[in-house]
Amino acid sequence: MHRQGTSTRQSRRQRRVVSMTFTFTEKRREDGIFGTFSLSRSSVPSKTICLTPAAASSIPVPEYFRARRGPYTPEEKQGKHMMFASTHWKVERVLAVSMIAIMPSAFFFQGPVMDFVFTTSIFMHAFWAFDHVMSDYVQKFFPPVHKIWYLISIVAFAGLMNFNYNDVGVTTAIAMLWKLPITNAVKIFPLKETRGKVGGTGVTVFYRRRLVAKSEAQARQCSIEGDSWQSQRHRRDSVL
Amino acid sequence: MAVCFRISSCGKLLAGSKQWMQAGWVPAVMGSTSAQKTANQMDRYWKKNRQLNRPLSPHLSIYKYDVPMVLSISNRITASAVTIAFYLGPLVYLFGGKDFAGYYAMMQSWGPLGHTLIGTTKFSLAFCFSYHFCASIRHFIWDIGQGYAKPQVYQSGYAMLVVTLLMTAGLMYL
Numbered sequence: 195m196h197r198q199g200t201s202t203r204q205s206r207r208q209r210r211v212v213s214m215t216f217t218f219t220e221k222r223r224e225d226g227i228f229g230t231f232s233l234s235r236s237s238v239p240s241k242t243i244c245l246t247p248a249a250a251s252s253i254p255v256p257e258y259f260r261a262r263r264g265p266y267t268p269e270e271k272q273g274k275h276m277m278f279a280s281t282h283w284k285v286e287r288v289l290a291v292s293m294i295a296i297m298p299s300a301f302f303f304q305g306p307v308m309d310f311v312f313t314t315s316i317f318m319h320a321f322w323a324f325d326h327v328m329s330d331y332v333q334k335f336f337p338p339v340h341k342i343w344y345l346i347s348i349v350a351f352a353g354l355m356n357f358n359y360n361d362v363g364v365t366t367a368i369a370m371l372w373k374l375p376i377t378n379a380v381k382i383f384p385l386k387e388t389r390g391k392v393g394g395t396g397v398t399v400f401y402r403r404r405l406v407a408k409s410e411a412q413a414r415q416c417s418i419e420g421d422s423w424q425s426q427r428h429r430r431d432s433v434l
Numbered sequence: 435m436a437v438c439f440r441i442s443s444c445g446k447l448l449a450g451s452k453q454w455m456q457a458g459w460v461p462a463v464m465g466s467t468s469a470q471k472t473a474n475q476m477d478r479y480w481k482k483n484r485q486l487n488r489p490l491s492p493h494l495s496i497y498k499y500d501v502p503m504v505l506s507i508s509n510r511i512t513a514s515a516v517t518i519a520f521y522l523g524p525l526v527y528l529f530g531g532k533d534f535a536g537y538y539a540m541m542q543s544w545g546p547l548g549h550t551l552i553g554t555t556k557f558s559l560a561f562c563f564s565y566h567f568c569a570s571i572r573h574f575i576w577d578i579g580q581g582y583a584k585p586q587v588y589q590s591g592y593a594m595l596v597v598t599l600l601m602t603a604g605l606m607y608l
Contacts, residue, residue: 376556377550
C-alpha cells in the first residue's frame with residue numbers, strides 16, 4: 195500500500211506517523227447511524243506495528259473501569275463547594291508563590307515553627323496538585339479515587355504532625371538525612387585527615403574515618419546533640 | 435434540537451433502511467433539558483463505540499514530541515515524584531514502628547549497597563525538587579501574562595534547565 199514517488203507533503207506526513215494500522219471489523223460502515231463515512235486511507239503507510247487492537251475488548255475490562263465522559267450536567271459539575279473554583283485556584287497559586295520564599299528559609303532556619311509552616315505548605319500544595327492529576331488521568335476510569343486520596347492524605351498528615359510534635363521534626367530530619375554518607379567510606383565532614391600515598395604514584399589523598407552509630411541509644415544521642423563534628427570528635431575515642 | 439437535525443439528515447441518507455429506529459433506543463428522559471439530551475447523546479455514542487469494538491485512534495504514540503511539551507509533562511512527573519516521596523515518609527514512619535533515631539541508625543548501618551541507594555534517592559529528590567521549582571516559576575511568569583511568544587517559550591525553557599542543573603548540584607553538595 196505504500197506509494198512510490200509520493201509528494202513531499204505526503205512523505206512528510208508518513209514520516210510523522212510512526213504506525214497506524216486500523217483493522218476493520220466485518221460490519222459495514224454504511225450501516226451506521228450517522229451516514230456513510232469511509233475510513234479507507236490508502237495514503238497511510240501500512241507499517242505492521244499495530245498499537246490499537248481491532249477488538250477493544252481483547253483484554254476483558256470490567257464495565258466499571260471503562261472510561262466515562264461525565265459529569266454531564268451543570269449540577270453534577272458544580273458539586274457542593276465552599277467557594278468558586280476560580281477562588282480556589284487563586285488560593286492554590288498564592289500558596290505556591292509563598293512556597294518560593296518558604297523553601298530557602300527552611301534551609302536557613304530550622305525549628306518547630308519552620309517545621310509546621312514547611313510541612314503544611316508542602317502538604318496542602320501536594321494534596322491539591324495530586325488531586326488535579328487524579329482528575330485528569332484517573333477519575334474517568336475510577337471516580338472514587340478522590341476519596342481514597344483524601345483518606346491517604348489524612349493519614350499522612352497525621353503522621354507528619356506526630357513527627358513534628360513528638361519527634362525531631364521534618365526540617366531537622368531532612369538536614370540529618372542529607373548528611374548521610376552516600377558512599378560507604380566518605381563522610382561529608384572530615385573527622386581526622388591523614389595524608390598518604392596511593393600505590394607509589396605520588397598522588398596525595400585524604401583518608402577519612404568512618405563514624406557509625408554502634409547502638410540506637412548512641413544514635414539518639416547523636417540526633418539530640420546535633421550532628422556536628424565537634425560533638426563527634428569528643429565521642430570519637432569512645433566510639434571507634 | 436441537535437438530535438432532531440441529525441435524524442432528519444440521516445433519514446435522507448438511509449433511504450429506506452430504518453434499522454436505527456427499530457433498534458429500540460429512545461432518549462432516556464423525554465421532556466429533558468438540552469444538557470441532559472446532550473448527555474444522553476454522548477452516552478449513546480460511547481456505548482455504540484464499545485459495541486462496535488472501534489479501536490482508539492493513536493495519539494501519544496504518533497504525535498511528534500517537542501521541547502515545551504516534554505518540559506511541561508516533566509514538570510508534572512517531577513511534582514508527582516516529590517509528592518509520593520513526601521507522603522511515603524510519614525506513612526512508613528506511622529506503620530514502621532521505629533522513631534526517627536531508630537531509622538537513622540538503621541540507615542547508617544547499611545552497607546555499600548544501602549548507601550548507594552541513599553545517594554540515588556538523594557539525587558532523584560534533589561533533581562525532581564529543583565526541576566519542579568524552576569518549572570513552576572516559569573509557569574508563574576505565564577500566569578502573569580508574559581513570555582508566551584514561541585522564542586521566549588524555548589529560551590525560558592532552556593534557561594530553566596540550566597538553573598535546574600545548577601540547583602541540583604548545589605543541593606547535592608550540601
